Amino acid sequence: MDAKESYASFLEKVKRTIYIDNMSPAVSDSVVKAAFNQFGNVLSVHFIPNYLEPKNVPRAALVEMENPKQAEEIIAEMEIYPFMISGMPRPVRARPAKLEMFDDRPKNPERRIQCRWINSKDPNFEVAQKIKKLVKTHAAEASFLLTEQLKEEEKLAAQHNETLKANFRKFELIDGVHEDGTTKQLAHYYNMHISDS
Template sequence: MDAEENYASFLEKVKRTIYIDNMSPAATDSVVKAAFNQFGNVLSVHFIPNYLDPKNVPQAALVEMETPKQAEDIIAEMEVYPFMILGMPRPVRARPAKLEMFGDRPRKPGRRILCQWINSKNPDFEVAQKIKNLVKTHAAEASFLLMEQLKEEEKLAAQQNETLKANYRKFELIDGVNEDGTAKQLAHYYNMRTSDS
């Protein structure tokens, strides 16, 4: 495949891919696939690394669908309904993917990129230093928020687990009452009819 065809194929891939962000750090490849397979066939899920966070926990992903129509339907659906991950609604946003989001994008035929170092005497050097400091501050804030979010999600998961266990114990208790004949005895005592009588 020559460069032109390779780039055209990549552009088609971009059209059927959606970008989702604000995901739970607990979301996995299988969780995201299960959520989006209800809209169509998911071809691939690529998590975008968060390079500003020391633990590199992804909170965004590129989800490639089988057709551009499926991608459009997901974007429209997520504007109306909350996205559920592990039984919890998440403020996940979906948008069409852009060329720049793909780390493995092929070089556009005929495009050239020139890079250069900025000298400390260059007027843009001070702007670059400010941006560098701003990025460091943002990284520290993002890391703190992510750790707080993880703590909250672990706490909520523990609460949901306890509730599930309590409900299961209630179910076992009710099931035990039916099996040992206590329900029939109580029905007879209170002059009530049971479903099997």
């Protein structure tokens, strides 16, 4: 396959891929596949590295579907209805994927890139220094927020687990009352009719 055909094939892949973000750091590859397989056939899931945070916990992914129509339908559906993954208290957002999001993208045969060093006397050098300081500040803030967010999600997951256990115990209690005949005795006492279903 020559460079042009390879690039054309890559462009087709981009059309059938959606970009999802606002995910919980606890979400895994299999969880994303299970969530999106209900819309169509998921071909691959690629988590995007988060270079702005020191822990590199992915919060976004590229989900490649079988065809562009499935990808469009998912994006349209998620614009209307909030979509939760793993019961996390945050709706995942979906958008069409863009070329720049793929770290394995082939070189565009029609594009030429030139790089140059910035001299310390260049006016852009000062701008680059400010950006460098801003990135360090952002990394520290993002690290703190991530730590707090993970604590909050662990707390919510524990609460969710406790609620499920409590509800399960209630259903077991109700089943026990029904099986030991207490329900029939109470119905007879209060002159009520009980359906066997």
